[in-house]
Amino acid sequence: MKRAIMRVLACAVVVLVALCLFAGERKQTATTPDASASNSLQPHAKFPESRPTNMAALPLRNQMSREERLNWLEKNGEVPEDADDTDWHLAQQATWWGKQLNRAEFWKDRVVWFSVSARKAARRHGRFYPPIPYEDPKFFGLSTNDVASSSSVVLGSYLDYHQSDREAAFWDYFVKTHPMPPDEIEREQQRAAKEFYGTGKLVNLNSNDVEQIKAFIRSDPLKRNYPAEAFTEEALFWTYVMKQRNEYxxxxxxxxxxxxxxxxxxxxxxxxxxxxxxxxxxxxxLRAANSWKISYLQRLRREKADESYINAYLKSWNLSPEMVFSAAKEP
Structure with a gap:
């Protein structure tokens, strides 16, 4: 009898200990946040202050309220590259929208070109033009006062970009008197090459008509300051070949x-x-395909063009200075 009582008591102790341990585990589980839950972002959650504001990708911003999103844009200081229509429209309410940009900061580590990337960077700050990179007395008589224009469209909507008369005149003159960015030269080349080699397919044209059209296709870009070397018949031929090879x-x-x-x-x-x-x-x-680039760069060197342009072309076209400027290839 005594042994039976002892066995019952022992079993009771084991059960009691097990219940205590189970209760402790439940308590710990309830008070310790799950790691995955702590890293998830709930709708309209505040963006962590410790994280750089420019790290919030579009899916994250889409979870913010409009007020939180505007606050994020205010701190970010520019429209992000992955912006959607909401970002662009809210950004116009930010205090930095449309303010003139610091030229030294903007052009640091950039080649001074009126390039697509420079224009996009300016417009992410609400400016239609990049900042004027240096003072030019030719434009001192023009106003630097900003005006807002609603003529620009982003994602199908109108935006108020700011600009001045001096900026407009400076960049118009700059484009007509300075080398073109390599990507814009190649874009115009491809357009011209497609038209040049498509002319023969036009119906109801005699050979003289075709030649006149081809001559216009080659000469028209030169009036807009594109380099003549890029629009020779040979250059357009290889441009067409390379484009079609890529399509193939x-x-x-x-x-x-x-x-x-x-x-x-x-x-x-x-x-x-x-x-x-x-x-x-x-x-x-391959040498024939690149020959126009070499001729163009050699001309720029002879004309003492700014070396920053030459170096940018070399990098973009994957050419070495030795390949372009060796004594054997100099005229």
Whole structure:
């Protein structure tokens, strides 16, 4: 009897200890935040102050209220690169929107070009033009007072960008008298090459008409300060070849394996030898494709153009100074 009582008491102690341990675990679980839950962002949550404000990507900003989003934009100091329509419209209420930019800060580590990237950077601050990089007496008589214009459209909506008469005149003159950014030269080249090699497909034109159109296609960019070297017939030929080679690799090959007619039809529409588009180019052909760039850079050096432009072209076109300016290639 005594042994039975002892066994019952022992079992009771074990059960009691187990219950205490279980209760302690439940208490600890209830008071310790789950790691994944602590890192999740609830709708309209405040952006952590310790995190750089420019790290809030669009999905994160979309969880903010309009007031919180405007506050974030105010702290960020510019419209982010991944901005949507809401960001752009709220940014116009920020205190920094449209204020003139510090030229030294803006142009630090930038080549002074009226480039797409420079224009986009200015417009993310509410400015239509980048800041004037240096004072030019030719424009001292023009006003520096800002005016807001609602003529610019972003994502289908009008925005009020700020600009001055002096900025407008400076950049108009600059574009006409300074080298063009490499990406804009190549964009205009591709447009011209497409038209140049598509002219022969036009109907109801005699050979004289075709030649006149081709001459216009080549000469028109020169009136807008594009380099003549980029619009020779040879330069346009290789521009067209390179563009079509890229189209062949990225758009035709992936589909031709399943449908051979895709390749056949594509080749039938080309105006150059198919082998130039589908087979590896020789070293001589690659040199020919780059020859206009070398001629252009050599001319810039002879004309004592700012070396920052030459260096930017070399980097963009993956050319070495030795390749371009070696004594053997100098005229």
């Amino acid at each position: 690799t990225t758009q035709i090959v992936p589909f031709a394996a399943a449908n051979a007619s895709v390749l056949t039809n594509w080749i039938g529409r080309q105006t150059v030898k198919p082998s130039l588009l589908t087979e590896p180019l020789t070293d001589e052909q």
